[in-house]
Amino acid sequence: MAGRIPSGFIKSALHNGVGRYVNQCQRITLKFCKEHGDSRGMRDFIEQELLDFTRSNPGVVMYLQPRRHRKPVIVAEYLNGYKENLYVPNYPKDEICKWVEHLRCKQGMTPMRLRKYQHTDNPSIQGIWNPFTNKDPSANVTTYPNPNVRVSAPESATDRLLKLAQELREKDN
């Protein structure tokens, strides 16, 4: 039985994106074996795709760490100190591409269920609505019941129905 999924609210590192955007993923380490079949996809990735990736993402440092007969891992480290290990044994090259890209685009926040999909520091611009918003302020000093102020409709729906029924009855007679 899995534990309770932690929940929380949106976080963003240091108001990232307000002025300029700083990529939060700083370092990716690829750990793999040079001979084991588990690491085949990882080795293909390194041979064929790694240089393209580093060229298009100069802000991310890539480290390679060969480890004999150990499972291949992608380790991503972020500016806030968060570190994520992703074990990718027997993953094909394309999937490793996808997961590396996924780790690059993250902000490094602890994974959690989001309780709100929006965060604002300025919840109201025009003031919080209340029942008297845009109403005539004279209502504040009026004494009720007041014959000049119509509180409810002069005729209720029940009254109207009864009246209609009465009219019909009179017609029948």
Next chain:
Amino acid sequence: MSTSCASHVLRIARQFGRLNLTGSSVAGQMAYKVAPVHPAHCKYSTSSCHREKASTLLNSKLNHKEFSTAAEPHETEQKDEEFPSDIAVINQVDTELQNLNRGRLFAVVFLFGTQRKVTTEDTLVMNSNITANVGDRIRLQKVMMVGGNNFTLIGRPILSLNMVRVEATVIEKTLDVVKPVFKFKRRKQYRNLKLSRDHLCFLRINSIEILSLDQNNQTDTDSITAV
């Protein structure tokens, strides 16, 4: 992060279910075709490919790309006559806009089937992936309402592109926590457990600007988006 990416503004508005990534529905505005790959299968080579194309486009006039179809003509068309009282109100709003101390603006934007009330520096999460790269600045096209302290502009249903510009930065693209989808029918030997992870995309609202109060003002949208 290549500079070419940051310097051009991408535009996004509509649900991705109705996205037109390959077609040229917006004649003359679609600068090039984007490969119709599912975002989940996007690998970095696809996005780097975007970037190369975008950088070449910087030299041309069409220096933005569309992630969605543009607003239908009927969605921006408003043929009502203007009454003298309207002009007075417009002038009042105009003076309000020119006032430097007018304060913060807010906008209601239509985003992936949801309506969000946003103001600058807000963080939003979309329950979907987008093809824009992290750090890219995008324009939210479907603005339903804009307001300040003392005035509100209401679109029917959306405001013209020439009237208002809302821009955001993609700050994160990630996956949600694993959600179990468990189906069970008692006495029928049926149980099915599936695990799913949704895409999440974090946006930061950068600016809300009112460009012009005249919705018929035919401003060159290309020059607007070339930030």
